[in-house]
Amino acid sequence: EADIYQTPRYLVIGTGKKITLECSQTMGHDKMYWYQQDPGMELHLIHYSYGVNSTEKGDLSSESTVSRIRTEHFPLTLESARPSHTSQYLCASTKPVTGELFFGEGSRLTVL
Amino acid sequence: RKEVEQDPGPFNVPEGATVAFNCTYSNSASQSFFWYRQDCRKEPKLLMSVYSSGNEDGRFTAQLNRASQYISLLIRDSKLSDSATYLCVVNLLSMDTGRRALTFGSGTRLQVQP
DSSP, rough: OEEEEEOOEEEOOOOOOEEEEEEEEEOOOEEEEEEEETTTSOOEEEEEEEETTTTEEEEOOOSSSSSSSTBBOEEEESOOOOOGOOOEEEEEEEEETOOOOEOOOOOEEEEE | OOOOEEEEEEEEEEEEOOEEEEESOHHHHHHHHEEEEOOOSSSOEEEEEEETTOOOEEEEEEEEETTTTTTEEEESOOOOGEEEEEEEEEEEEEETSSSSEEEEOOOOOEEEOO
């Protein structure tokens, strides 16, 4: 089993609220990712980090921001949530050498 | 054209059937290849890595064809529990961004019927 954890698993909030989705991994992986996925649809990369103090935007434009102050922690923040942000957010990290990607269980966000 | 392409399916097959999925990728400089399985409303999980010589894990066989730029997944003796979406993942050098990244196909949905 992968040691990568996401909280909260489920979140229902009102429009305009600030939210932070937490992601932590205990495997010491340098590379971490955030993906967005709507039900039955494909995964879209929204942010990635190759190490501490390194963050980049992914292929899908997102209003969220990320930070990487510690290797094990890669939180995602939405300053002002909107209904269009309703989705599942999946955090992942890659194992060096093999490139195997480990996913957290996801955070399912609903913005009313 | 997408950099990693899969037939979305769904593939509806009876129990015990053999089913094969293909995945094509755009850049010959691609390095690593994987098949992931994603159950409904769950996170993707690694099914198997794909090696140049091909590899087998029980009922599952993965193959790589670098010349034609595709990978395949063969499932023999399908079980009801094999019903899921199968995602092709390629570590490729993107023509669009110029950087190397793990790129997902859109997934192929398999439904095994009793």
